[in-house]
Amino acid sequence: MIRVLHFVSTPAIWSGVMSVIMNYYRHIDRTLIQFDFLCFSQCEDSYADEIASYGGRIYYVKKPGSSIEAMIEMNAFFKKNKGQYQWLHNHEVYLSLYLWKLAEHHNFGNFVIHSHTTRYSDNWLNARRNQLLCYPIALMRSNKIACSIAAGEFLYGKRMVQQNKVFVLYNAIDCQKYRFNHDKRAEIRSSLSIQDKLVVGHVGRFEKQKNHDFLIESFYFLKKQYSKSVLLLIGSGRLKLTMQQKVKALGLEGDVFFLGQQNDIQDWYQAMDLFWLPSTYEGLPMAAVEAQASGLPCFLADTITKEVELLDTTKHLTLKKGPEFWALEAREKVNIIKREDAWRKVENAGFGIERASVALQRYYLNEGVK
Template identity: 30%
Template sequence: MRRLKVMQVIGQMEVGGIEKLAAVIAERCSGDRFCISVCALGGDGPLRQELEKGGVASFCLGKRPGLDWRIVLRLSRLLRSEKVSVLHTHHVGALIYGVPAAVLSGVKRVIHTEHSHDALDDNPRLRVLLRLLARRASTVVCVADEVASYLEGVVGVPRGKLQVLRNGVDTELFRPGLMDEPLWSGLVVGTVGRLDPLKDHLTLLRAFRLLVERVPNIKLVVVGDGPLRGELEAASRGLGIGDRVAFLGRRSDIARLLRGMHVFVLSSVKEGLPLALLEAMASGVPVVATNVGGVPQVVQDRHTGILCPPGEPVELAQSIHQLILDEELRRRVAANARSLVEHSYSLKAMLSGYESLYAAAANGTGGAH
């Protein structure tokens, strides 16, 4: 049987949530039915090495900062040379280049996934552009109900075009257990994510400074890299907690590191449905997360975790401290969170959803349902 050729387009070859999802789709969807590649608008990066290890074809288009219309021609040529049948864009930036490239190359089937709406909130022109370009997509996938509501109510994408397909994680890889070698002799508070302004690690550092005053033997482990790393390392020293904060950078052993954490914290000011949060919940780590985007869909306060408002270090510190003090609460929310992810956010369900969308699009029957 001839395999259906699908090309995913992402912004860059970094190892963030969107990029990680694209890699999982490419590597784990049925290899008998689909041949899925990944193309970055920007330049080379660490994700490309991971894709090559997994046997996934990858491409980089070398996009310059700002609008770079050369990318449309480069992408259209690539789509033709690779004989792509279905184009799958991630985030509105990829859609802007993907739709005209699909038109030029004759690719008739486009699927678009919108992971959050932070880029759209303060940009009405971008919202108009998304609404217009979405007409060319057979389906616009939203990773959370909250994202779908925003695209319908604020952007104006017709409801019939939208389909909610929740992010999923591998619950066999991300599972409860003990780390082979502890990260720290005492309590470990941890976070995983790209070090950029939307993740608001500065609020987490300020909250942790308050925690250090109450909990003597505690460490903060920050996993991930990004443009703010130097600034955040300097901030930790300025707050007097430099010796209590470990910046581990980009890591490939996330599942192992999560098993070494006692509390996981998501301090973001904007989110869709973050994979790192789902991975922590699947790993049986009790979570404290900010009440933003699609997060309340999975973190039900005091049932599957603790919710707190964004940008509030005092309340964030209090929420983390509450979990540290209450062992029964930690156990209960961790068990409930693991159960929720197993039943509603499995990798198998997510991959099956994308496989169905690809097949339907190729057959000309694509559309939300």
């Protein structure tokens, strides 16, 4: 059996990266390949129980670079676990050089870097730091994965992608799980008393990247045009309170639902009529794939790769024209309701987890891109 050690900041349920990893973990052949996790940030709401049920383990260390103690602790971990893993799969790209050197020193196995995004950070100072830390990646003898061509070109450069030296592994999902369900739609809408409403939805953490300011302002203008409309916001995050205050200031308190983190996210897509994702950047947003699998017409910011445009009803809109433009465009989508077969189209576009997990399995077994 091949054991893979995933290095990721946290095993939290709200983590988009962990959501991607867990989708693959659930569907990969665990008699051949087993996952463990090395993290530096603990949390209560995590995948710990599910990981344990699959035979996986989670190890915690101090954040690398935070202190001399952290460096000693990491070195001790690698020394102790030498020979246990065939792969070290790194999702924290700014720590790639440090981890690569540790892995080389301890002969830890194959090393792979995984690019999940197209920007180094929301924070200017962190972005400059991470950019500097990522410069050596181009010179490192390592395997390279990206969630999209755009994410690959961002971190590794166009030439690497064009020369097929980057394995593009989409953020795949169980498409049939998101298949449109009339009964679930009626149930969710009834529970919120929004049966006769135009329902705009969004799934994402309340962080700067997701651009909730723009989203809420767009809905404000839509509400002016179409009074029977509501906005469902699913997710948690640091800016949630700020956005709640913004909703109150705009007089939208009864029309915007802050639904928090939801485990049955596939059910909530059924209740929506439109899906908006005005992110300032993304690698390849899983929420957009999920929304399309449920047949939702989607508005995606033009900052998001067109690789995720999987249905005819999906549209990339510029952020430069402002929130009112998004609201005007939304009115044209109100009557689009045929959604039943969308999941098959998304699956056939290469985003089905069954085929994608087999591709990742082969990658591990064949020791990367040859």
